[in-house]
Amino acid sequence: MTEGYNDNDRALGALHELFASATHDASAAMCRWTCGLITVTLDEVRQIALEDVSVGLDIGDDLLTMVVLTLRGEVGGNLILVFDEPGGRQLAASLLRRQPGTDPEWSDIEKSALTETGNILGCAYVNALSRLIGTDLAPSAPYFIQDFGASVLQQAVMTQALTSDTLLLCEIGFHREGEELDWRVVFVPTQGMQAAMQQSLHAAP
Amino acid sequence: MTTLATSNTLQDTLVGMGQLAAERTPQRMKAVLGSCIGLAIYHARLKTGVMAHIVLPDSAGRSGAPGKFADTAVPGMLETLKKLNTPLHGLTAKFAGGANMFNGSGPLQIGDANAEAVGRALRLAGIRVVGQEVGGTKGRRVTFDCASGEMTIECAGQPARTL
Numbered sequence: 001m002t003e004g005y006n007d008n009d010r011a012l013g014a015l016h017e018l019f020a021s022a023t024h025d026a027s028a029a030m031c032r033w034t035c036g037l038i039t040v041t042l043d044e045v046r047q048i049a050l051e052d053v054s055v056g057l058d059i060g061d062d063l064l065t066m067v068v069l070t071l072r073g074e075v076g077g078n079l080i081l082v083f084d085e086p087g088g089r090q091l092a093a094s095l096l097r098r099q100p101g102t103d104p105e106w107s108d109i110e111k112s113a114l115t116e117t118g119n120i121l122g123c124a125y126v127n128a129l130s131r132l133i134g135t136d137l138a139p140s141a142p143y144f145i146q147d148f149g150a151s152v153l154q155q156a157v158m159t160q161a162l163t164s165d166t167l168l169l170c171e172i173g174f175h176r177e178g179e180e181l182d183w184r185v186v187f188v189p190t191q192g193m194q195a196a197m198q199q200s201l202h203a204a205p
Numbered sequence: 206m207t208t209l210a211t212s213n214t215l216q217d218t219l220v221g222m223g224q225l226a227a228e229r230t231p232q233r234m235k236a237v238l239g240s241c242i243g244l245a246i247y248h249a250r251l252k253t254g255v256m257a258h259i260v261l262p263d264s265a266g267r268s269g270a271p272g273k274f275a276d277t278a279v280p281g282m283l284e285t286l287k288k289l290n291t292p293l294h295g296l297t298a299k300f301a302g303g304a305n306m307f308n309g310s311g312p313l314q315i316g317d318a319n320a321e322a323v324g325r326a327l328r329l330a331g332i333r334v335v336g337q338e339v340g341g342t343k344g345r346r347v348t349f350d351c352a353s354g355e356m357t358i359e360c361a362g363q364p365a366r367t368l
Contacts, residue, residue, distance in 0.1 A: 050260070050273070051222050051223050051270055053221070053222060054221065054222070055219075061235075061346050063361050068307060143307075146361055146362075147306070147344040147361050148239075148344040148361065150237035151238060151304070151344020152239060152344065154222065154237075154238070154241055154306070154344075155240050155305075155315075158260070158261075158315055161222070161260050162261065165223065165273070
């Protein structure tokens with residue numbers, strides 16, 4: 001089926017370019033942090049109906065390990081690093097250069113390794129966005145959450161849900177030596193952030 | 206238009222953000238909640254229930270998915286029960302959710318506002334609340350069983366509780 005390439009498609013395409021540029025910077029930071037082990041790539045920028053968000057992102061009622069950074073303010077958003085339990089453990093262990101922990105409770109050092117990963121990746125991403133849209137953005141300190149993925153996602157999309165039944169989300173995937181990993185980043189920009197991004201694209205020569 | 210969630214198995218109907226679902230015994234309805242509220246209104250004799258996954262407290266005249274706002278979800282739920290020939294007297298309500306997942310401290314705590322708005326909407330509709338668990342900073346997975354009228358609440362790292 002061929003669909004018309006409408007204004008909305010064009011807007012999404014333009015946002016995709018901008019997010020891809022920010023993801024490139026985040027990938028370089030991630031690569032440095034993990035000594036060349038892990039890179040990230042932009043998977044998709046998409047719109048999704050409110051009621052379909054958990055199913056559409058395949059973040060259901062599983063318990064997940066997440067690191068969240070919040071950009072407060074009108075031009076803001078939430079950035080969530082999502083890991084399954086073994087994936088999160090594995091990353092923490094490789095950063096700490098030791099075997100993955102087996103205690104059900106994460107140790108403080110494991111939490112710290114994952115939180116610092118969120119900080120490095122998130123700050124690189126946010127700095128790139130700041131530069132691209134010409135606005136200073138300051139993320140919160142990252143925080144570590146183990147909870148239902150859908151519950152965290154719900155709070156992250158709340159600002160968009162205030163004004164729309166359709167949400168815009170940006171998904172970033174992780175790779176280790178070219179192999180796709182079952183970890184990802186979901187960035188949920190506020191409407192103000194989306195507007196600022198569109199404005200910067202229009203202002204670009 | 207009323208959007209009803211659809212059963213994904215014989216026993217469990219997943220109710221997504223902003224959706225309403227109505228079921229009869231032996232079906233169960235399930236929602237995963239953060240700051241949202243899972244509200245079940247139930248007729249015990251007919252073992253018929255309706256669940257809403259409420260996202261925000263007040264529509265302020267905006268349109269949206271049928272279960273999205275507390276002030277429009279409750280009338281929408283009653284309308285759905287009426288269509289299923291369920292009498293509106295003898296209904297009871299249970300609800301859970303309204304967490305503050307990111308532990309923020311701004312002027313608008315959406316989880317608290319949702320819980321208050323649901324209580325208010327139920328009072329306005331004259332529906333008795335027989336169980337509730339709201340607030341905190343943890344997500345909840347809630348399952349409402351139309352056979353028993355029980356709402357089971359699961360939180361990460363805690364034993365399940367029943368309302």
